[in-house]
Amino acid sequence: MxxxxxxxxxxxxxxxxxxxxxxxxxxxxxxxxxxxxxxxxxxxxxxxxxxxxxxxxxxxxxxxxxxxxxxxxxxxxxxxxxxxxxxxxxxxxxxxxxxxxxxxxxxxxxxxxxxxxxxxxxxxxxxxKPEEEKGLFNSESLFVKANSKMIRIKMSEILYTEAKGDYVIFKTTDKGYIVHTTFKNVEMKLDPDLFVKVHRSFIVNVDKIIDIEENNLLINDHVIPVSRNQKPILFSKINSL
CATH class of the missing domain: 3.40.50.2300 (Response regulator)
Structure with a gap:
């Protein structure tokens, strides 16, 4: 193999x-x-x-x-x-x-x-491993620790997440939350039917994508890079003609 x-x-x-x-x-x-x-x-x-x-x-x-x-x-x-x-x-x-x-x-x-x-x-x-350790999606929301408190974010409200060193930014329509965690851990916690990793530093909500052009995609007014290796995975997640 x-x-x-x-x-x-x-x-x-x-x-x-x-x-x-x-x-x-x-x-x-x-x-x-x-x-x-x-x-x-x-x-x-x-x-x-x-x-x-x-x-x-x-x-x-x-x-x-x-x-x-x-x-x-x-x-x-x-x-x-x-x-x-x-x-x-x-x-x-x-x-x-x-x-x-x-x-x-x-x-x-x-x-x-x-x-x-x-x-x-x-x-x-x-x-x-127990199911909760496998990173399987089992909730419509996610609690993140930001500003010394646990904040509940609905999965559907997350536009994208971005890795920044030892931190990950959760971006919603109205706010951004900076969380001290690994990007791998975030990827395991997000709904795999709703989110896709498009770049080593970005995971996006496929329902929030406005358009895709060459090696970028647009969510609201945010231009997000798409790596060559992740393109096939991205297109497998979206409904296209």
Whole structure:
């Protein structure tokens, strides 16, 4: 089965070799990142189904830091790929619940087996979660914490949400609410029949869209970008001729 894979690896030769292996195995490489910041940027695009993380990468942060970010914001399986097999490194990595740990050098069979097992184990764990933790829509409204109080917002009144660093802006016709939360968490809480992610920083209410032109859409007087990868998902949500 084909999967969309993010590679986090700071050695260009190893990254290229791993990318070639994945393509031969019919997987799609959605990006190669050499550092924590580059990895988070690619993860924010929302296309990766699984990440292969080298532990030692460029910059002050490591692949383990990337793993922590994935666990908190992106919720996809990840596998550590490293040249280090000492007890201390393995112990430190295992504390972050990876879906696999592959020691370099590795072969195509090692990579493919690890990816398939990680994807299946991730699905099993997701299915075992209580319904309220799966992000399934079960309400016509949403309570958000803004200005030190919980405020109830009707789903139908939300025009769009916008990610701003560690905060998310909920925009309604009359007001805007700034909430300290992750964009992934917001996406999981919104009604999937009513809302669609059109860009790594925007989720929109499809009922509020006025028009769509090229790589933008209009809601009220707000022009919102639409990424190329999200366009097919957007058009699958709207009734068009």
């Amino acid at each position: 084909s999967h969309k894979v993010l590679i986090v690896e700071d050695d260009p030769q190893i990254a290229e070799s791993l990318s070639d292996m994945l393509e031969i195995l019919d997987h799609e490489v959605v990006g190669i990142a050499e550092s924590y910041d580059a990895a988070v940027k690619l993860l924010s695009e929302g296309t990766a189904e699984i990440a292969l993380l080298d532990i030692q990468i460029k910059g002050d942060k490591t692949g383990i830091d990337v793993a922590e970010k994935i666990k908190s914001d992106f919720l996809i399986p990840f596998i550590f790929t490293t040249a280090y097999a000492d007890k201390e490194t393995i112990k430190k990595a295992s504390q972050h619940s990876p879906y696999g740990y592959i020691v370099k050098p590795y072969g195509m069979k090692d990579i493919n087996a690890s990816i398939e097992i990680a994807i299946e184990n991730h699905k099993l764990l997701e299915n075992q």
